[in-house]
Amino acid sequence: MPLVDIQHLTFEIAGNTILRDLTLSIEEQEIHALLGANGSGKSTLAYVLMGCDGFSPSRGTMPFKGIDLGALPMFERARLGMTLAWQEPARFEGMTVSNYIRLGKPGVDPAPYFTKVGLSPETYGQRFVDTSLSGGERKRIELAAVLAMKPRFAILDEPTAGIDMLSVQDMMNVIRSFKEGGASVLLITHQETIALMADHASQLCGGRIIASGHPKDIADQYKKGSCIRCDGERCLPFTTAR
Amino acid sequence: MRELKILTDTFQSLGGDPEVFQDRHIAHMAASGNRLVSQREIPGVTIDAQETGNGITNTILIEKGKSITLPIHLCLGITEQTGIQHIQTRLIVEEGASASFVAHCLFPFVESGEHRMDATLEIKEGAHVRYHESHYQGTLGGMVVVPRAIVSVGAGAQYFSDFSLVKGRVGQLHIDYVVQVDASAVAELTSKVFGRGSDIIHIKEKIVLAGEYARGLIKTRVALEHEAQGEMTGIMEAHAKGARGHVDCREIIKDRAVGRAVPIVQVTHPEAKVTHEAAIGTVDKKELETLMAHGLDSEQATELIVSGMLQ
Numbered sequence: 413m414p415l416v417d418i419q420h421l422t423f424e425i426a427g428n429t430i431l432r433d434l435t436l437s438i439e440e441q442e443i444h445a446l447l448g449a450n451g452s453g454k455s456t457l458a459y460v461l462m463g464c465d466g467f468s469p470s471r472g473t474m475p476f477k478g479i480d481l482g483a484l485p486m487f488e489r490a491r492l493g494m495t496l497a498w499q500e501p502a503r504f505e506g507m508t509v510s511n512y513i514r515l516g517k518p519g520v521d522p523a524p525y526f527t528k529v530g531l532s533p534e535t536y537g538q539r540f541v542d543t544s545l546s547g548g549e550r551k552r553i554e555l556a557a558v559l560a561m562k563p564r565f566a567i568l569d570e571p572t573a574g575i576d577m578l579s580v581q582d583m584m585n586v587i588r589s590f591k592e593g594g595a596s597v598l599l600i601t602h603q604e605t606i607a608l609m610a611d612h613a614s615q616l617c618g619g620r621i622i623a624s625g626h627p628k629d630i631a632d633q634y635k636k637g638s639c640i641r642c643d644g645e646r647c648l649p650f651t652t653a654r
Numbered sequence: 655m656r657e658l659k660i661l662t663d664t665f666q667s668l669g670g671d672p673e674v675f676q677d678r679h680i681a682h683m684a685a686s687g688n689r690l691v692s693q694r695e696i697p698g699v700t701i702d703a704q705e706t707g708n709g710i711t712n713t714i715l716i717e718k719g720k721s722i723t724l725p726i727h728l729c730l731g732i733t734e735q736t737g738i739q740h741i742q743t744r745l746i747v748e749e750g751a752s753a754s755f756v757a758h759c760l761f762p763f764v765e766s767g768e769h770r771m772d773a774t775l776e777i778k779e780g781a782h783v784r785y786h787e788s789h790y791q792g793t794l795g796g797m798v799v800v801p802r803a804i805v806s807v808g809a810g811a812q813y814f815s816d817f818s819l820v821k822g823r824v825g826q827l828h829i830d831y832v833v834q835v836d837a838s839a840v841a842e843l844t845s846k847v848f849g850r851g852s853d854i855i856h857i858k859e860k861i862v863l864a865g866e867y868a869r870g871l872i873k874t875r876v877a878l879e880h881e882a883q884g885e886m887t888g889i890m891e892a893h894a895k896g897a898r899g900h901v902d903c904r905e906i907i908k909d910r911a912v913g914r915a916v917p918i919v920q921v922t923h924p925e926a927k928v929t930h931e932a933a934i935g936t937v938d939k940k941e942l943e944t945l946m947a948h949g950l951d952s953e954q955a956t957e958l959i960v961s962g963m964l965q
Contacts, residue, residue, distance in 0.1 A: 487947075504962050515949070
């Protein structure tokens with residue numbers, strides 16, 4: 413049984429269908445890259461999976477560890493072992509980075525998680541998770557906090573966007589460490605080079621999965637640029653066997 | 655002395671160290687109602703305080719060029735269930751001096767009381783002052799507190815003020831501060847208040863950037879729940895070349911509370927600039943959901959966001 417088994421998921425808002433009959437499964441300890449252009453529905457899928465306010469699916473099922481997530485509030489999904497790192501994580505006045513990493517886990521030592529994302533605990537521990545942090549620093553801290561949760565399933569929405577080129581490899585190592593720790597990852601990206609680190613990949617276009625398979629095949633198809641933003645109908649179906 | 659013990663016990667219960675009133679290296683003044691219960695001067699700090707019919711009048715002087723390394727503690731309060739306290743303060747920080755003040759205003763048992771502060775602060779050229787004022791007004795909501803201050807910040811001087819009333823009830827709070835900032839000087843006013851029950855909070859803070867390259871910040875953080883009401887007025891005026899000011903007001907409201915923010919900005923010099931931002935409403939949805947994605951329920955997440963904002 414897959415860890416996450418999304419079946420025929422449809423999400424509509426204000427008369428617009430954003431996700432259409434989407435089916436996608438993610439196995440235990442799998443990094444699954446989700447490639448797609450801006451507006452293809454990648455972040456919406458993340459919000460529906462996590463149960464964000466206003467993102468209830470109109471059709472379909474999405475069991476996690478065999479438990480249907482449909483009626484579960486967000487914090488209970490998190491307590492089941494899944495979480496989401498937003499593309500642009502929120503900022504918090506008056507909350508230190510150390511306390512943010514310890515959220516919900518008061519006994520946790522944040523130091524090793526700082527180190528994993530390339531930040532010094534001495535420099536960052538007592539800083540606030542507020543607007544004084546750069547976008548790149550904030551994203552590293554978010555990854556550290558998600559790692560500290562020891563999730564079974566982490567949804568990472570564009571984790572390398574806004575990270576400088578030299579640090580992208582470091583971030584990819586962090587993403588691998590989720591898998592090494594026993595987690596599965598839905599790696600949402602529009603950068604095909606990042607998708608290549610995954611075990612499997614899917615391409616989302618117009619709210620549909622139009623291709624799933626080996627990351628290189630999916631990245632090659634995505635790179636052709638035929639799918640900039642469309643309704644999913646004009647894209648050629650392209651599926652390779654897993 | 656009974657009043658001093660009540661004040662220091664309350665101070666300690668709120669996390670303060672009562673030893674600061676015993677330390678001979680730390681200047682302080684403590685008053686309960688109109689009784690002056692303790693005071694200490696140290697080299698560079700002169701405190702001239704007298705009892706009046708309903709409070710204390712005092713002049714505190716920091717001598718020119720002196721750097722006072724340990725904070726000067728001012729402990730003011732009412733230790734009975736009813737009472738009036740009117741503090742008239744003149745604070746003079748002479749040229750090039752630096753000092754920080756920690757004012758504890760404690761009214762732990764008051765059922766019906768009033769505390770008025772009329773202060774003038776003269777921060778002379780090149781001086782540096784930090785003034786932190788924290789209040790605890792008990793749990794009954796019977797206090798009326800009216801702090802008023804007129805502050806002048808001389809050329810090149812720096813003044814950072816921080817007002818905090820986040821534990822217990824407020825009752826009524828009516829802050830009225832006016833700060834005049836001269837050339838290349840800096841003034842920052844921060845207020846953090848948590849209103850509950852039927853509390854009424856009015857905060858009016860005005861900074862006038864009168865000198866060239868003067869800088870000012872008014873930052874207000876207020877949380878309101880139950881039927882509490884709050885109105886924050888931040889006034890920033892810039893009248894000289896290179897002056898820069900910003901007004902930043904954030905209010906989180908819950909239940910039937912009502913919040914209002916009134917930013918007023920006025921610029922009379924083409925090379926000056928003032929900006930403002932105000933956000934009033936419930937807890938930011940993205941902040942809330944980010945914490946919920948870490949396993950906190952809605953109530954835990956809201957509490958954490960509010961306590962962080964008021965920290």
